[in-house]
Amino acid sequence: MFRCARAFSTSPLFKYAAMTCRQYSFQVFRDVPPLRQMRRQLLLDRKTVGFVPTMGALHEGHLSLIRQAATENTDVFVSIFVNPTQFGVNEDLSSYPRTWDSDVAKLEELNDEFARLGGDTGRISAILAPTPKVMYPTLPPSSEVDGDGSFVTITPLSRKLEGASRPVFFRGVATVCMKLFNIVQADRAYFGQKDVQQTVVIKRLVQDFYINTDIVIGDTVREHDGLAMSSRNVYLGARRRAVGLVIYDALKAAENAYNSGKLARSEILDAANGVASRVLSEQQALSPSERALYEVDYISLADPDTLDEVETIDPSKGAIISGAVKMVPLEESKPGEDCGLGDGKVPVRLIDNLIFKPRP
Amino acid sequence: MFRCARAFSTSPLFKYAAMTCRQYSFQVFRDVPPLRQMRRQLLLDRKTVGFVPTMGALHEGHLSLIRQAATENTDVFVSIFVNPTQFGVNEDLSSYPRTWDSDVAKLEELNDEFARLGGDTGRISAILAPTPKVMYPTLPPSSEVDGDGSFVTITPLSRKLEGASRPVFFRGVATVCMKLFNIVQADRAYFGQKDVQQTVVIKRLVQDFYINTDIVIGDTVREHDGLAMSSRNVYLGARRRAVGLVIYDALKAAENAYNSGKLARSEILDAANGVASRVLSEQQALSPSERALYEVDYISLADPDTLDEVETIDPSKGAIISGAVKMVPLEESKPGEDCGLGDGKVPVRLIDNLIFKPRP
Numbered sequence: 001m002f003r004c005a006r007a008f009s010t011s012p013l014f015k016y017a018a019m020t021c022r023q024y025s026f027q028v029f030r031d032v033p034p035l036r037q038m039r040r041q042l043l044l045d046r047k048t049v050g051f052v053p054t055m056g057a058l059h060e061g062h063l064s065l066i067r068q069a070a071t072e073n074t075d076v077f078v079s080i081f082v083n084p085t086q087f088g089v090n091e092d093l094s095s096y097p098r099t100w101d102s103d104v105a106k107l108e109e110l111n112d113e114f115a116r117l118g119g120d121t122g123r124i125s126a127i128l129a130p131t132p133k134v135m136y137p138t139l140p141p142s143s144e145v146d147g148d149g150s151f152v153t154i155t156p157l158s159r160k161l162e163g164a165s166r167p168v169f170f171r172g173v174a175t176v177c178m179k180l181f182n183i184v185q186a187d188r189a190y191f192g193q194k195d196v197q198q199t200v201v202i203k204r205l206v207q208d209f210y211i212n213t214d215i216v217i218g219d220t221v222r223e224h225d226g227l228a229m230s231s232r233n234v235y236l237g238a239r240r241r242a243v244g245l246v247i248y249d250a251l252k253a254a255e256n257a258y259n260s261g262k263l264a265r266s267e268i269l270d271a272a273n274g275v276a277s278r279v280l281s282e283q284q285a286l287s288p289s290e291r292a293l294y295e296v297d298y299i300s301l302a303d304p305d306t307l308d309e310v311e312t313i314d315p316s317k318g319a320i321i322s323g324a325v326k327m328v329p330l331e332e333s334k335p336g337e338d339c340g341l342g343d344g345k346v347p348v349r350l351i352d353n354l355i356f357k358p359r360p
Numbered sequence: 361m362f363r364c365a366r367a368f369s370t371s372p373l374f375k376y377a378a379m380t381c382r383q384y385s386f387q388v389f390r391d392v393p394p395l396r397q398m399r400r401q402l403l404l405d406r407k408t409v410g411f412v413p414t415m416g417a418l419h420e421g422h423l424s425l426i427r428q429a430a431t432e433n434t435d436v437f438v439s440i441f442v443n444p445t446q447f448g449v450n451e452d453l454s455s456y457p458r459t460w461d462s463d464v465a466k467l468e469e470l471n472d473e474f475a476r477l478g479g480d481t482g483r484i485s486a487i488l489a490p491t492p493k494v495m496y497p498t499l500p501p502s503s504e505v506d507g508d509g510s511f512v513t514i515t516p517l518s519r520k521l522e523g524a525s526r527p528v529f530f531r532g533v534a535t536v537c538m539k540l541f542n543i544v545q546a547d548r549a550y551f552g553q554k555d556v557q558q559t560v561v562i563k564r565l566v567q568d569f570y571i572n573t574d575i576v577i578g579d580t581v582r583e584h585d586g587l588a589m590s591s592r593n594v595y596l597g598a599r600r601r602a603v604g605l606v607i608y609d610a611l612k613a614a615e616n617a618y619n620s621g622k623l624a625r626s627e628i629l630d631a632a633n634g635v636a637s638r639v640l641s642e643q644q645a646l647s648p649s650e651r652a653l654y655e656v657d658y659i660s661l662a663d664p665d666t667l668d669e670v671e672t673i674d675p676s677k678g679a680i681i682s683g684a685v686k687m688v689p690l691e692e693s694k695p696g697e698d699c700g701l702g703d704g705k706v707p708v709r710l711i712d713n714l715i716f717k718p719r720p
Contacts (some may be wrong), residue, residue, distance in 0.1 A: 032570055138568055146511035148515045155508045182570045200490075207497055208510035210392055210542045244651070 014271075024104065025111045028127045029201065032135055032183050038126060039077075039185055043273025046285045047074040047243075050122065051186030051213070053177065056080040056097045057097040057158045057231035058106050061221040065190040068218050070114050070122040075185050078107060079128040085149070095346055100129075128183070143168055151173060151175045154201050154208070161197050161300055161322060170201050177202060180210065186213045194220040194228045196322055197352040200307055220352070226252070228352045232357055235348045237340030241329045243283060243292040247325050250275040250299065254321045258356045264312040265301050271297045272321065288331035297324040297349075304355070313360050322353035384464065385471045388487045391494055392543050395486060399437075399545055400441025402485075407434040410482065411546030411573070413537065416440040417457040417591035418455045418466050421581040425550040427466075430482040430576050430713055431475050437544050439488040443508070444501045453503075457591055460489075488543070495539060503528055511535045514561050514568070517526060519661055520555050520667045521682060522711065530561050537562055538569065554588045555578040556682055556713040560667055580712070586612070588712045595708045597700030600687045603643060603652040607685050607712045610635040610659065614681045618716045621672040625661050632659045632681065648691035657684040657709070664715070675719050684715035 029035040042049060050069030054062050066153050069076045080103060087093035114121045132141060139149045145167050151174075157163075158170035181189065191199050199217050206215055221229045226248040227241070236244055254272040262268055276296050283291040302320050303310055313319045330344035340346075389395040402409060414422050429436045435605030440463060447453035467484050474481045499509045505527050511534075517523075518530035541549065551559050559577050565574055576668060581589045586608040587601070598606055614632040622628055636656050643651040662680050663670055673679045690704035700706075 036572065135570070138564060150512070150514045151566060152510070152512055154510045179568075179570050182542075182572065185572070204498060204510060208496070208539075210539050212396065212542065212545070 001302065006079065007149060014262050024127075024357075025108055026124045026127055028129060030131060032130070032131060035077075035128055035183065042075055042125075048187045049073055049077055049123075049184065050074050050216075051077045051180070051184045051189040052077070053079045053081075053180050053189065053191075055082045055096065055231065056103050057234075058097050058103045059221075059229045059233075060220075061192050061194060061229040063106060063110060064221045065192060065218045066110055066124065067189050068216065069188065070110075070124070071120075072122075072188060072216070074122045075125040075160050076122055076125060077126045077186065079130075079180055079184070081128070081130055081135060081176070081180075083135070083172055083176040084132060085136075085143055085151075085175055086169050088166055089143050090167050090168070091143075092346070093231075095235075095342065096256070097234055097341070109171075127286060128180075137175065143172070147158065149175075151203065152178050152209075154204055157197070157201050157204055157307055161298060161302070162324065163197070165297055165324075172199070173198055173207050174201060177205060178211070181206075181211045181213055188214045189214050190216050190218055192220060193355070194230070194352065196320055196355075197307065200305070210262060230350065232348050232350070234341045235346045236327065238338040239290075239330065239343070240292040240340070240348065242264055243279065243294065244325070244327050244348070244350050245316065246276060246279040247323050247350050249279070251321050251323060251352055251354045254299075254301070255354050255356065258313065258319075258321075263315065265309075265311050265313075268301050268313070269299060276323075276325070289334050292330065293328050296328045297326060297327065299323040316319070318358040319356045320353055321356060322351065324349060324351045326350075376524070384487075385468055386484045386487055390489060392490070395437075395488055395543065400436055403545075408482075408547045409433055409435050409437055409544065410547075410576075411439070411540070411544045411549040413439045413441075413549065413551075414539050415442045415591065416463050417459050417594075418463045419581075419589045419591060419593075421468060421554060421578075421589040423470060424581045425552060425578045426484065427473075428468055428576065429548065429550050430470075430484070432482075432548060433680075434482045435485040436482055437486045437488060437546065438484060439490075439540055439544070441488070441490055441495060441536070441540075443495070443532055444492060444542050445496075445503055445511075445535055446479060446529050446530050447503055448526055449503050451503075451526070452592075452654070452706070454564045455595075456463065457701065470537055476546050477539040488540070491506055495536060503532070509535075512538050512565065512569075514564050516563050517557070517564055517667055520548065520659060521662070522684065523557070525657055530557070533558055534561060536566050537565060538546070538571070541566075541571050541573055548574045548576050548701060550576050550578055552580060553577050554590070554712065554714070556715075557667065559664070560711050563695055569636065573644065582608070588710075590710065592708050594701045595706045596687060597690070597704050598698040599650075599690065600652040600700070600704070600708065603639065603654065604685070604687050604710050606636060606654065606707070607710050609639070611683060611687040611714045614659075614661070618673065618679075619680075623675065625669075625671050625673075628661050628681065629659060632683065636683075636685070649694050650688065652687060654685045654687050657686060659683040663682050673716065678718040679716045680713055681716060682711065684709060685712045686710075 049071030052065045052069055082096050084093055111124050114123045142149050151171050153171050154174050163170050203215050227245050250272040253275045254268045257268050257271040283293055299311055300322050304320050310319055327348040329347055331342055333339050410433035412425045412429055442456050471484050474483045500508050511531050513531050514534050523530050561576050587605050610632040613635045614628045617628050617631040643653055660682050661670055664680050670679055687708040689707055693699050693704055
């Protein structure tokens with residue numbers, strides 16, 4: 001069935017490319033009731049729905065989740081919504097990449113791929129691309145810590161790690177996911193391991209509020225050298241892209257320590273911090289037109305369920321090593337240099353993590 | 361189908377009467393997965409579910425909601441759960457009446473009544489009576505304002521009226537209702553008009569979080585003289601019961617003012633406050649063994665959607681007049697006097713409201 005979306009916002013804040021009435025291989029929904037109708041019919045037809053919530057700017061990480069969803073469900077629903085309540089007042093909501101046309105093209109290619117695979121592979125049958133007013137129908141969405149609205153809070157999980165420097169982030173994530181889960185009523189919802197704290201918060205949300213959807217975590221998808229895929233990577237440019245690999249290298253050093261038998265917090269973290277300090281010193285020794293500087297926000301060694309910091313790893317539980325670094329703007333660019341979207345002037349926060357699996 | 365509940369708590373806090381394996385005309389669920397299975401089958405069979413959430417201690421107000429649900433759905437689900445998170449740390453959680461046996465008896469009588477009615481009348485097919493651990497599966501339920509947990513907050517609605525003196529109340533209500541709604545996935549859920557702020561908060565919850573359940577508000581059920589039915593009324597005893605009618609009389613005086621053409625806040629509230637002061641003076645003139653004293657918490661004239669206080673009623677919108685009084689413990693009882701459950705020593709908070717309908 002081919003159908004056009006009913007209406008498209010022209011709000012400058014949400015610059016979806018102007019869309020004429022085109023035929024997609026999936027339905028595009030800007031509002032909830034018609035999507036619900038489709039969902040209900042799928043249920044009555046004993047179809048299964050896998051849901052991949054995104055903020056657009058789709059990369060291989062998202063596509064990998066959608067592929068997994070298509071192998072496990074007859075129908076895949078993808079949402080594209082840049083959720084204002086998870087961006088703090090001083091964060092990068094306005095600069096977050098919005099790439100509707102290329103997102104849709106990627107989803108069409110995936111459906112072609114699924115059709116070629118045939119067999120039991122499902123297909124993308126619905127895109128939900130709501131307006132902010134649809135997602136926040138009564139009060140305007142607030143990003144203030146004390147702002148009014150209808151919110152879901154998951155504490156103390158939300159205050160840890162990313163939450164320490166982004167106090168409204170997981171309130172925004174939990175709130176929008178609750179709405180999306182209620183709208184889509186998926187059999188399964190897919191999240192990437194890269195946002196590890198998000199996976200822990202979402203699993204807790206589903207457990208505590210009895211959301212009737214299984215949460216599936218897909219492996220982090222990485223570039224050839226190991227940098228975790230992220231929608232924000234387009235802002236890096238070549239120089240910060242190369243140096244930004246420090247976060248992965250630091251976490252790998254910690255993983256090597258764990259794999260070689262270390263369990264003490266200090267030994268694990270020393271390995272990671274050693275890499276982070278060494279690379280920063282190397283950069284500082286370069287000239288402003290050659291170097292890329294960064295600030296380490298945190299490197300954490302935490303319990304996989306509570307995210308409490310651990311002093312000594314219990315090998316029967318394993319642990320999560322995670323970190324965040326802020327790539328600061330380039331000080332000087334060189335003529336013709338690839339500085340990334342925003343000309344190297346946008347600070348880029350990179351996060352990454354590795355799971356230390358339990359071991360005998 | 362007759363089936364026994366799988367397990368029953370022996371926690372002294374939740375003193376359900378010891379239950380042997382009896383046959384009910386409905387299924388009793390203490391846990392979520394088997395209820396979900398039943399619900400799913402009802403959906404596939406194109407049945408409809410009306411849901412009446414309660415804290416037990418069922419009275420005519422609840423029964424009236426269940427009757428309405430049975431006329432509008434094939435199946436009625438009733439939950440009985442005294443929700444700890446909506447009681448503040450100094451409130452009456454421990455003394456809240458728990459009357460499992462008589463509740464079940466009333467529900468059985470209702471099913472007999474529905475069977476006699478026949479035709480399209482639905483029936484009570486499921487009771488959900490979960491343990492606190494089922495409803496709060498991870499962290500213990502906190503009643504502290506700053507307590508940790510997974511909560512739904514609806515502000516600024518939750519801070520008004522009842523929320524002003526009960527800061528965790530609507531957080532607790534919204535949180536437990538979100539869980540229950542997700543568990544039951546009802547077509548319709550029924551709430552009494554008596555708890556007017558609760559109806560406003562729940563409607564907002566459903567709207568903002570896209571809960572796929574219609575909210576139906578049933579009229580307040582009153583005793584012959586007008587006192588609103590409440591599970592807490594059993595604590596009043598005859599003397600406080602008679603004087604407690606002051607809240608209804610005060611609101612009726614305000615309603616008379618509105619019906620006679622008054623729109624100004626001062627004129628409406630003066631009518632109500634006049635009654636409340638007069639009755640209190642009358643009581644104060646009596647001896648401690650004859651009188652029942654009370655404190656007026658608030659009398660509010662508010663907008664029906666936002667609950668903002670109104671200066672002048674917009675007759676096209678109408679308004680809500682609502683109030684709360686605390687019946688304080690009896691100072692002295694007389695020999696043989698009916699002092700109610702708890703011997704007249706339990707303070708009883710009474711709330712009531714009337715809707716001023718829009719008028720041309």
